[in-house]
Amino acid sequence: MAIKPVEIDDVPIVMAALRSDKPDTVDHYALRRIAEQATLDLKALPKTNVVNVVGGMPRQVLVAFDPAAMASYQISVADLTRAFSLSHQKRHAGDIQHQGQRYVLETGQWYQSRDDIRQLVVAVVNGKPVYLQDVATLSDGPTEASTDTWIQSQQQTKPHPAVFISIAKQKGSNAVTVADDVTRTLDRLANTQFPEGVEVEIIRNYGQTADAKVNNLVSSLGIAVLTVVVFVGLFLNWRSALVVAIAIPISYGAALGLDLAFGYSINRVTLFALILALGLIVDDPIASIDNIERHLTHDNKPRGRTIVLAMLEIKRALIMSTVAIVIVFTPMFFITGMMGPYMAPLAFNVPVSVVISTLVAFLVTPWLAKKIVRASNKGDDYRLETTPLYRGYRRLLLPLLENNRRAKRFLMVVGVLFVVAAMLPALRLVPLKLLPYDNKNEFQVVLDLPETASYVETSNALREMNTYLQQQAEVVSVSGFAGLASPMDFNGMVRHYFARNAPYQGELRVVLVDKQRRELQSHGLVTRLRDDLESIAAKHNADIQLVEMPPGPPVLATLVAEVYGAPSTPYADIQAQAQKVAARLEREALVSEVSTSIQGPLSRWQFVVDQEKAALSGVAITDINQALRAANQGVTLAHLADADEIDPLPVTLRLAPDARDKLDTLLALHIRGRAGVAKQSVQGALVDAPQPLVALSELGHFERQPVDQPIYHKNLQPVVYVYAEPIGRVPGEVVADVIADFNQPKMDTSRPLAARSYLDNGAGDGWQVRDDINVVWSGEGEWKITIDVFRDLGIAYGAALLGVFIVMLIQTGLPAVSGMIMLAIPLTVIGIMPGFWLLNGLSGDINGYPNPALFTATAMIGMIALAGIVVRNSLVLIEFIQQSLARGMELSEALIQAGAVRMRPILLTAGTTLLGNVIITLDPIFNGLAWAIIFGIAASTVFTLLVVPVVYNLAYQNHPTMAYRQKETRHE
Numbered sequence: 001m002a003i004k005p006v007e008i009d010d011v012p013i014v015m016a017a018l019r020s021d022k023p024d025t026v027d028h029y030a031l032r033r034i035a036e037q038a039t040l041d042l043k044a045l046p047k048t049n050v051v052n053v054v055g056g057m058p059r060q061v062l063v064a065f066d067p068a069a070m071a072s073y074q075i076s077v078a079d080l081t082r083a084f085s086l087s088h089q090k091r092h093a094g095d096i097q098h099q100g101q102r103y104v105l106e107t108g109q110w111y112q113s114r115d116d117i118r119q120l121v122v123a124v125v126n127g128k129p130v131y132l133q134d135v136a137t138l139s140d141g142p143t144e145a146s147t148d149t150w151i152q153s154q155q156q157t158k159p160h161p162a163v164f165i166s167i168a169k170q171k172g173s174n175a176v177t178v179a180d181d182v183t184r185t186l187d188r189l190a191n192t193q194f195p196e197g198v199e200v201e202i203i204r205n206y207g208q209t210a211d212a213k214v215n216n217l218v219s220s221l222g223i224a225v226l227t228v229v230v231f232v233g234l235f236l237n238w239r240s241a242l243v244v245a246i247a248i249p250i251s252y253g254a255a256l257g258l259d260l261a262f263g264y265s266i267n268r269v270t271l272f273a274l275i276l277a278l279g280l281i282v283d284d285p286i287a288s289i290d291n292i293e294r295h296l297t298h299d300n301k302p303r304g305r306t307i308v309l310a311m312l313e314i315k316r317a318l319i320m321s322t323v324a325i326v327i328v329f330t331p332m333f334f335i336t337g338m339m340g341p342y343m344a345p346l347a348f349n350v351p352v353s354v355v356i357s358t359l360v361a362f363l364v365t366p367w368l369a370k371k372i373v374r375a376s377n378k379g380d381d382y383r384l385e386t387t388p389l390y391r392g393y394r395r396l397l398l399p400l401l402e403n404n405r406r407a408k409r410f411l412m413v414v415g416v417l418f419v420v421a422a423m424l425p426a427l428r429l430v431p432l433k434l435l436p437y438d439n440k441n442e443f444q445v446v447l448d449l450p451e452t453a454s455y456v457e458t459s460n461a462l463r464e465m466n467t468y469l470q471q472q473a474e475v476v477s478v479s480g481f482a483g484l485a486s487p488m489d490f491n492g493m494v495r496h497y498f499a500r501n502a503p504y505q506g507e508l509r510v511v512l513v514d515k516q517r518r519e520l521q522s523h524g525l526v527t528r529l530r531d532d533l534e535s536i537a538a539k540h541n542a543d544i545q546l547v548e549m550p551p552g553p554p555v556l557a558t559l560v561a562e563v564y565g566a567p568s569t570p571y572a573d574i575q576a577q578a579q580k581v582a583a584r585l586e587r588e589a590l591v592s593e594v595s596t597s598i599q600g601p602l603s604r605w606q607f608v609v610d611q612e613k614a615a616l617s618g619v620a621i622t623d624i625n626q627a628l629r630a631a632n633q634g635v636t637l638a639h640l641a642d643a644d645e646i647d648p649l650p651v652t653l654r655l656a657p658d659a660r661d662k663l664d665t666l667l668a669l670h671i672r673g674r675a676g677v678a679k680q681s682v683q684g685a686l687v688d689a690p691q692p693l694v695a696l697s698e699l700g701h702f703e704r705q706p707v708d709q710p711i712y713h714k715n716l717q718p719v720v721y722v723y724a725e726p727i728g729r730v731p732g733e734v735v736a737d738v739i740a741d742f743n744q745p746k747m748d749t750s751r752p753l754a755a756r757s758y759l760d761n762g763a764g765d766g767w768q769v770r771d772d773i774n775v776v777w778s779g780e781g782e783w784k785i786t787i788d789v790f791r792d793l794g795i796a797y798g799a800a801l802l803g804v805f806i807v808m809l810i811q812t813g814l815p816a817v818s819g820m821i822m823l824a825i826p827l828t829v830i831g832i833m834p835g836f837w838l839l840n841g842l843s844g845d846i847n848g849y850p851n852p853a854l855f856t857a858t859a860m861i862g863m864i865a866l867a868g869i870v871v872r873n874s875l876v877l878i879e880f881i882q883q884s885l886a887r888g889m890e891l892s893e894a895l896i897q898a899g900a901v902r903m904r905p906i907l908l909t910a911g912t913t914l915l916g917n918v919i920i921t922l923d924p925i926f927n928g929l930a931w932a933i934i935f936g937i938a939a940s941t942v943f944t945l946l947v948v949p950v951v952y953n954l955a956y957q958n959h960p961t962m963a964y965r966q967k968e969t970r971h972e
């Protein structure tokens with residue numbers, strides 16, 4: 001037996017439905033054969049991987065044996081099997097020379113059709129041959145229906161029979177190219193080979209999806225670049241904006257070239273990294289061109305020398321800020337797990353782009369400034385003190401510098417704002433989740449009826465849901481799969497949906513109109529439809545899951561509780577305690593889709609063998625098992641050598657459908673005893689007794705018994721899983737509340753959600769399990785992965801802050817000054833958390849369910865990125881303060897002048913970063929990153945211009961020259 005892992009490249013990128021608009025002439029059987037023929041062309045395409053046909057009824061040659069006829073000829077099922085295996089043989093017997101020529105010698109033959117095997121001799125009775133057609137009815141056609149697949153589009157009045165073809169791509173191949181080849185081939189086949197009434201409908205095209213996302217991001221990147229350049233031009237001038245604009249393609253071009261060199265592909269995450277880096281790329285050119293323009297305005301030195309002096313003035317600040325950004329993003333390289341692929345392009349592209357932009361600022365920007373930038377006519381008349389920017393900043397800052405008590409109160413207010421902002425997640429006012437919901441053009445309905453249901457009942461339930469879905473304006477088509485799994489997607493790979501092939505299991509694949517043509521995102525739409533679909537499922541006593549297509553995480557379900565027992569605990573007791581956990585989850589607010597891994601009640605007819613009678617007849621248990629299996633399930637005797645068939649054509653031995661479900665017919669089966677089992681004495685010697693043909697009814701009887709429950713294991717320990725899905729809540733809140741209520745008394749009324757927080761968890765709905773039972777929440781659900789990812793991101797954040805501080809300390813030699821430079825980083829929290837709280841306040845409910853704005857792992861990435869972005873502002877600000885002090889300026893005036901001089905480039909760079917990220921807010925996955933940067937940089941920019949000078953003044957007002965004097969001594 002070969003074991004092959006299921007990998008991401010096994011997920012089909014294209015799924016096509018072959019629909020019959022004329023079911024009377026083209027049914028499931030014909031559709032299956034058409035689809036199988038089409039797979040030859042699809043498999044021949046370069047870079048395609050696994051091509052499967054799902055649904056329909058394959059062709060088979062059915063040998064429906066007659067137990068009564070076989071008994072009359074004294075023939076058993078084993079005799080039919082043996083006769084076929086001995087006759088359906090063909091062998092190469094070497095070569096022969098005949099009349100001077102060489103010939104290949106062969107013996108035997110392969111049966112090629114149903115007619116060939118009709119005359120198969122299965123026994124000789126009284127010198128007369130018994131042919132297969134004497135004891136069985138042979139038919140050539142579709143297999144017996146055991147599944148149902150169909151599709152209905154909005155323009156159709158009812159579901160049409162359908163068969164589905166799924167195509168995966170080879171590892172490393174371009175999904176867009178492969179998908180385009182597949183769709184073109186299917187279009188060609190539809191026009192040239194498929195019969196009239198067969199239509200092809202593409203219901204999944206991940207190549208087209210990927211191409212659309214990349215194109216949208218490229219357009220977004222272009223819009224962001226244009227917006228930034230126009231913004232710079234409005235606040236500086238068009239010549240300066242041109243200098244900044246030239247730096248962008250140079251930086252991006254070099255970054256993409258290095259992506260190619262280091263093996264990074266151009267994908268969604270890479271493009272987001274480039275958009276994120278946009279604000280950082282233009283930061284150095286903006287700072288350089290602003291300082292050059294300022295010096296050209298009021299310096300009378302030669303133009304080239306003035307530009308050199310202007311660059312020298314900010315040289316150290318630009319270099320150190322670039323080093324800080326590299327340090328901030330470097331820890332992301334070491335994040336493992338599912339977030340690793342998201343981090344790697346960010347950790348590579350952002351630092352590379354910023355380093356190149358710094359080189360551009362030193363090498364290209366000064367040369368362009370000399371050629372393009374023109375100084376204003378102010379000349380010697382220019383005085384910073386007369387500008388509105390200076391006067392306004394002085395009026396705001398001077399009261400804080402002149403009164404220490406007022407300054408301390410201001411810093412205390414800022415500190416309180418920081419604490420309050422940091423407490424918002426703990427108070428559940430800012431919900432934390434690993435990844436947000438994506439906005440896809442599809443979702444899936446997974447249905448489980450009671451285990452006793454047939455595929456027909458499953459199909460009926462699915463069709464009723466389909467009738468409801470067809471009434472929704474956002475639905476394009478619905479595909480149904482009853483009794484078999486639909487072609488696998490990423491969720492199905494992780495949750496093993498591809499193994500759902502029982503008659504009571506079914507799926508619907510719902511295709512939605514394009515996201516540009518509907519108001520609600522796919523998650524909001526699923527939330528709106530949930531109650532109605534759940535009510536339909538309840539009518540059929542079925543469990544339902546509404547499965548969206550997220551980017552992850554790879555878990556069995558959003559909420560998973562693992563229930564374990566002691567080594568001596570019976571598995572039935574573990575199951576009983578797991579039901580208590582499920583009952584508690586069902587009572588939890590905004591929790592749905594509660595189910596367990598416990599199998600529902602299902603009976604079996606167990607044939608109990610009379611061991612003594614079987615031994616007396618020489619019948620082995622194996623013979624009984626094989627006979628019953630052949631009669632009910634069927635066995636494949638062989639495959640016919642039909643050259644026109646795409647797949648091998650099986651010959652199946654089985655009872656006719658009308659006889660198979662009758663126990664009396666099964667009991668009428670005859671079993672032949674084996675030679676050598678039963679003995680008899682003949683003239684004092686033991687010889688083999690005759691091999692009798694015994695009816696199954698003489699060897700035992702059927703008993704009705706319950707089917708054994710499957711026993712699940714994890715790490716060799718028996719476990720029962722409990723699954724659930726929070727609706728409008730994050731998993732951490734649900735788990736925290738349920739754990740807090742464990743072994744607590746039950747209150748009369750449940751605490752409302754608004755009264756709960758991570759500091760005061762619990763709904764007041766106490767629950768207990770036995771002392772020998774252990775309930776684990778940190779296993780296969782999303783909660784554990786969420787904790788691990790945020791832990792890793794927190795470690796990366798801490799490592800980045802420590803690295804930046806060490807570099808600043810090495811540069812300045814002063815811990816206090818280094819700490820002041822770092823102040824801009826925690827100030828981002830004052831903007832980020834209240835910003836997400838505000839977004840939650842603006843979001844409305846959907847069908848009574850909350851639709852919160854989530855602080856996700858991507859938002860945490862934005863928070864980490866901000867550490868490198870905002871530290872540049874405080875670094876350059878302090879650099880200017882120290883330069884002014886070195887020229888003998890008073891401390892308060894140095895603080896005001898430094899802020900006034902740096903305010904315009906600080907606001908410009910903050911504005912460009914903010915505008916560059918506005919376009920990302922439209923993306924459902926990365927909008928958390930964009931909002932974190934927008935809110936964080938807005939708050940940090942405003943507070944940095946006030947907090948850093950105030951803290952600097954309190955630290956050095958009695959010895960203002962100490963900082964720069966110590967640096968001068970160190971350099972000496």
